[in-house]
Amino acid sequence: MxxxxxxxxxxxxxxxxxxxxxxxxxxxxxxxxxxxxxxxxxxxxxxxxxxxxxxxxxxxxxxxxxQFPFTEAISLSIRCKGQEEVDHYWDKLTADGGQESMCGWLKDKFGLSWQVVPEELTKLMSDPNKERATRAAQAMMKQKKIVIREIQDAVDTVPA
Structure with a gap:
């Protein structure tokens, strides 16, 4: 228990x-x-x-x-395997009055905060190559719902 x-x-x-x-x-x-x-x-x-x-x-x-409404100070994090699972939880939890935030965060229609995080994001942001990890973090910071392909593309693209 x-x-x-x-x-x-x-x-x-x-x-x-x-x-x-x-x-x-x-x-x-x-x-x-x-x-x-x-x-x-x-x-x-x-x-x-x-x-x-x-x-x-x-x-x-x-x-x-x-008396005590939910705040972003507490959130529940959902570890997802792949974009399909990210999309499922994101779409369901933002439906009917939920609110998108930034970097994989959202509030459901009850005001409870959630993080919808693909395992791939954790791997990309933990890349031993610091430049690649930085590009992953920078790409993630531009997103609301995490789109793995966009972050992977940013990691794989070497700046000119």
């Missing part, structure tokens, strides 16, 4: 978020749910918490209101 579980505070839309993530992630597993009891006042009977799993990692959703 995972010792540390991130808790994601939702603005009373955790039910919607869980249903959405189930459509985005093919391995989504809902593990448990709890509901506000009578002590919940106007929230009695509504979802309070849920535990779910993505790619073997557990998360807790807390359905608690607008």
């Amino acid at each position: 995972q010792k540390i579980t991130p808790c994601l505070w939702f603005n009373f839309n955790a039910d919607e978020a869980l249903a959405f993530y189930e459509t985005v992630f093919p391995d989504f597993k809902l593990l448990s749910k709890s509901h506000y009891g009578e002590w919940g006042g106007p929230n009695a009977g509504k979802l309070l918490t849920a535990e779910f799993e993505l790619f073997g990692s557990r998360f807790q959703a807390l359905n608690a209101g607008p």
Whole structure:
């Protein structure tokens, strides 16, 4: 069992978020749910918490209101194999009100920040040849969604 579980505070839309993530992630597993009891006042009977799993990692959703909105200070990073997987997660997570940012970052429609990172990018930016690694980083900095082919082209092109 995972010792540390991130808790994601939702603005009373955790039910919607869980249903959405189930459509985005093919391995989504809902593990448990709890509901506000009578002590919940106007929230009695509504979802309070849920535990779910993505790619073997557990998360807790807390359905608690607008007091603490998500910020870019915390993001979830998805390590992707190839452009097709990058496109899948990027397109799904930016749909219906999500927002593109820079360098593979985005916010989903709930305001949660994600990084959609192809394994190829990590390899290109870790190239032992510092000039090639720099060209990879410079190409990545110009992108919103990571396009591997464009970064590979930038790495392989020797400046005149």
